[in-house]
Amino acid sequence: MVTTAIIAQHFEVTINDHPKMKLRKIQRRCASEMHVNMTIDCCYRAKKMVKEKMTGNHKEEFGLLWDYAHELRSKIPGSTIKMVVQRVVADFLPHFKRYYVCFDALKRGRKAGCRPLIRLDGCFLKCSFKSEFLTAVGRDTNNQMFPIA
Structure with missing residues (x-):
């Protein structure tokens, strides 16, 4: 059968x-x-x-974001990690809204030799939850692009 x-x-x-x-x-x-x-x-x-x-599977992975943020904070001090959640109803679990990461090395590198040229780069996520993935991009002294905060 x-x-x-x-x-x-x-x-x-x-x-x-x-x-x-x-x-x-x-x-x-x-x-x-x-x-x-x-x-x-x-x-x-x-x-x-x-x-x-x-x-x-997506729900499980979003549940692990708290652990990822904690691990990044403990392994890479000086980095900025912020996660925003939204509680729709007081009794239910919060819904993920956005996640921001800026590594300490990128902060220091930008201050040391980045040109004041910043642009926004992004893409659309085409899965069960439609969204956008955005990143700020700068140029260093060698004219190479890298993500910044």
């Missing part, structure tokens, strides 16, 4: 690589690869299981 868990396990890599894959395509691939006819509802539940598993 083929269950939604077996379909989710079989197509986990495919769904992770192509999260917008149509349910009909999953249904056709079940028929061709596994030689079973599955309902659209079963394919929907399997796709939902894979997406929840992927999101669960």
Whole structure:
């Protein structure tokens, strides 16, 4: 018997690589690869299981940000690490909002020989939570770019 868990396990890599894959395509691939006819509802539940598993990993990783900040503070003194969270409802866990890191070596390097030219560089994150990743970039005396705070 083929269950939604077996379909989710079989197509986990495919769904992770192509999260917008149509349910009909999953249904056709079940028929061709596994030689079973599955309902659209079963394919929907399997796709939902894979997406929840992927999101669960993000939740665990965001939970480790406090540990990362503490480790950076203890190993690299002088660095600035700030994390902002937002509490939506008083009873629930806080939601991650932003994370700021400026290493001590970058601070000292910028003061020592950086030109007063700073620009903002960034990219869009295209995962289950849409967001932006921004960094401030400066140029040193050799005309090389490096991140600054």
